[in-house]
Amino acid sequence: MTDDPWEPFLSTVRTVFAFLVCAVIVLAALALVVGLLLLVRIHLRRIHEVLYLGDHAGVGSPGPEDFAWLGYHGGPVWWDLAEVYRRVRLDTGLFVVFLYPFLAVQAVVAAAHLALAWAGVVVSRLVDAALLAARRIRMVCPNCFEAMSYPSYVCDGCGRTHRDVRPGMWGVFRRHCVCDRALPTLLLLGSADLDTRCPHCDHALEHRPGEAREFVLPLFGAAGAGKTRLAHGLYLSLEHGAELHPETLSVELMGEETERRLRESRTVLSPRHRVAPTPPGRRAHGATLRVAAGRRTLLVQMYDTAGEWFNTHERTEELSYLGRATTFLLVLDPLAVPAVWEALDAEEQRRLAGDRSGARDPERAYLQVRDQVQRQYRTLGAAPGKGRLAVVVTRGDLLAGTSVDPRGTPPERWLDEVVGAANLLRAARVDFGSVEVFVTSAVTGPSGAPDPSLTTLSRWVLARDAGALGATLREPCDPLSDAGEERVPVSAGTGGPS
């Protein structure tokens, strides 16, 4: 061993050097950690500012077209991310690279949110659409007769109309109106509780479209044939059924307009009442009845249009609800038909002259409507020949006891033989899948109950789309139906398939 005199000194130097290196490393590590912590703190602060406090001008107000705020997944999630990035970059300069992992985490969270939200959108829309399809719900505006894929809803906070509330950019389960009111996005979620509008004509829809199946029921026939009275009669027959069986059946007039039209049905059907003509100057409008039996509900839209509308092709063309219907009621006044009139004796003629309408040719209205239905079916792509037509002969009560009393004869034969409408029937069979003939008396009995012929007709009307409803009508309310037509109390209203 050499006894180097420098050795102690060198070893001191080495120790000091080692210590310094350690210190530098420790300090550097410390600085790194502190720096990183600071950066993360900045990042978190920015996230708090932008996402939580919403201090971010980038989220523009909605355009003039849409009235709702974008849902978070509909854009703001990215804008917020970008904004956080922008601010962080401004704060940290080049050091932002150290934050990339954290920003990436934020981006991943955002992407997850997005995926979840859009999945929610797709699923909820699918479910809703599937439900509507399964329940065969198709919505038609009673004012403009357009089919709507979804109704518009009015915000109950500010009155703005939201055209399409369904899940999408603006929200998954709720959307936020610009007035900040949250609105449900689907019928499933209760949107029907809001004021509803037609997306095409902005007419208020008071029948809660979308909640129940809709059933379009056009009544047509020449002026004075008895359409208006028959509409009242149909309503009253349902009403009456509901009165008898309040626990199983309920009927409701939907909306002010319907109410105004049908509220006086009882007066209208009183035997001595004469109905004023429907002014052709008023546009046709569907009167909506909500008929419910148990869990089954049907929205019946009755279209009672003035007879003048069926005189010319130009006018019938405007009645686009025809193409949306499968069940049609052709109303005809037997007294107007010369053959019937001639068959009456003078005394009968004198007595019934005041009830005879002026239109001599019931076929005219039929042909107009048939052409129109076929044309509209074609444009809508619906299968022809699927429709049902009821030929409703009115004024059964007046015919009772005359020389052409229809009671006792099957209505179809009566129509064929007495009215001489064989051609019409033949044509109708060709044009429509099934044709029935009814003789109705749109009157009330002394007890105030509508004539059973009306109930019969109602039952037939509801049979296809809501057989159960029809069934509720039948059993208890109609003690006479089993016994046969002859026992109709007031008149010779007959019904049922012959």
Added chain:
Amino acid sequence: MSSPQLYYTSCERGLSGCTGYQFNAATPGVDTRVLREVERFTVYEPPRALPPDEVHRHPINLCYSPDLGGAPVLSRVVSSGDDPSGRPGNYFAHSLVLDEGSETLPAELWGASFWTDRPVTDPRLPGITLPPGPLDRRRTSAWLRDRAEETIRGLLVSVDAAIEGGAPVLLLADDEATAHWVAALSHLLPPPLARRMSFATYSGNPEETLVHVMGVPPGTDTRGLRGRFVVFDPDRPVSIAPPPVHTASSAHRSFTGAESAPLHEALDTFEEGPIPEACPETLTLVSLLVHAGVEGTPTLWAASLPYSSGREGPLSEWRPLSAAAFLADGSFPAADPDLRAVRAWLPDAVAWLAPGQSRHLLHRLLDADPDTPHDDDLARLREVAHRAGDPEATERLEGLILRRALDGIAAGASAPAMVPMRSAWAKEEAGARIGALLEGGLGIVPTPDRAVELLRWAGSGGVPLPRSALERYGAGPVAHRISASPPEAEPDRYLTELLAAHSPIRRGVAHGLAVLPRRNLARLAAGPTGALMAKDREPATALLRELRMLELREDDPPELLRAVMDSRREARPWAPPRLADHDLDRELLLRVWGPAPGPETVTAALSLVDGRTRIAPDVGDWCARILARVPPRGLEEEWHHALTLVGRLMLRLPESCRGLVEEWAPVGAKVAALRRAHGEEGARLLVSLAALLRGCRPVVETVALRRVCDRVLDWDHRLCARVMADCPSKVFDSYCEEVEERLGPIERAHGRSVPPLEADLAVRVFLTALRLGAEPGTSGEPGVKGARVGRPRGGEGGERSAERGRTLLDEVMGPSTLTWSRREAASVRKAFDRLPEGQVFESWARGFRDRHGQGGLFGRFRKGARRA
């Protein structure tokens, strides 16, 4: 023109060919779209409250729409009981497709005799020529007499709003009353607006009746309609105090907007429903209409319609028309609101008004009240004046605009954007206004920043600036500000801009500052303020510029002098303040060259003088003083020149100086001759010169001798020795001085190279000294014996000559040799090479050095040029 007629009812025979509702008959040629719309418009529903068969009690619906399928249609619909098939609720609508230009207002035709309610068999109807309607103004006026004014106001406001898309108006009144109300409204509203007002005297179903005003039978339950209709019950008037400020005397009374507040409060108290909010303009016009009454409105509208564009919408847009008509009429002074309305409207209206109309209104506006309009109004009115081709109004308006803007700026407002001005007159006016403002027109003199704004703004608009006012502004406030702050201080940026950009202000400032003491002024001129005028060509600032030049002395003296003189000369014609009386004076010369200049300054100064130069008398004095002094060596020539110049310029010289010139003349000539002469002649001339110099002024003597001796040094040493031997001692002294000068130490000036020692001269002088009889050995210790040089003379003269020779050697040449460097000494030695006296010189020089010198070791080492 006749109006087509249409009958519509439910009948068996008509245009459709079927029974039921249809057009029973029509004047051929009516568009089917019109027919469809009429059918829709005339639907009649009898009142529910009445039995359907009591047809005579069913109200009549006279209804009108300005646009049914593109045409205005008036219909009268009556209930007609059962239809031919016996069904109840039939009605008959008799419609007229109105001619758009018809005079008769639709509502006037209520109760006209031509209305029918019976179907006809012939489907072709003739057109009908409308008679004047029974509901004329007289009748509506009578009808309105006992109605509450507030109802009319409320109705007018509501109907106006309804026509513009607001809620329709529902009158709880029977058909006849409704017809009267509607007729009254039609009579009050401007006819075009009245024609746009659709109405129905009866409606069985208000929600389906698409008109602006409709009647519903009294007692109808309107609770469900309140939100969507403005409901009036004219029979339940509210009592409110009539608005103030109505005087019955003036039919054309205009109402201020302020009055509308109580009216509106009153309207709000209507029980039947809120009256729509109306703007003050509308309320004012409504008040005017109510006041004019049904029978007064035709005059009102007749006067207003010429101003219409044909596109006026609501009443608020008609308001300016009525105001314009009133203003144009001019029989009453227009009130403020009227003026305001016209002012706001005219800029747009000029597009459709005839130029004459616009001009007339414009002048009326300007006459009525030129002072209150807002600046923007003025600018727009100016545009009107321009478009109406009215230069006079343009001028007036531009004048106003400029004046406003200028006053605003002067009062501290920021400068508005300059609008390009068309009228030269207005610009001149504005210039004058600026002048007035600068001189304190607003009660205070604007501060420099305001002045800068004013001038900048005016400059951008091409307004001619008032020179004299600027000058006064410069002389007053600006000069005051400058003199109040320390002379070295930088003037603030506004002052700087004022001074830099506006020569009149500089001129003014120069005048204003001229009162300062010269010392202060000079400091100011040398400072930043003076810098602003340094490049000026303005005569007024010449003094400041001159002071600045003299203070800063950036040029060498002659240039400086020339610049000052030029500046003075240029400025002189304008007689700026405190400009020196002469281009050149003693004071200037003293400032340029200081108190003790040499003769060369005289030359330099006088060479700048030409025939036009104004020279102060004291310049001669200055010259004389300089020339009376003996010039420093080397400047004799200059002195001579100066003196000649002074003599030639015929300056006014003091007596002494004139004597000097006279005295010098012969001496100078002689000196010149001598300088030219050679050999013996020179010697002779020297003698005569010496004689001539006797009694002359010392300066003459000194200069002459110096110039002569300068020559004598070049002479041959023999001749020189001869002359020096017996010349007057002054000449010899001068000679010695010259020698000393040329061989002796040289004042080393920095940077100047030392002229080489004239070795030949040294040789010549040494030989001269020897010749004069100096014996180097006698005084120089190891003298060179035997090296005798022939003397010119002996005796007393010889003694003096030897004495001079010694003096020359020991007192002149000897000390000089001590200052030579070795190289210089060597060159002299070399010059002696070829001469026998070389040895003598060598030994004399060494001896002299040993005796006198800082010889020794260090002396040997010495090298370089001669030193003192």
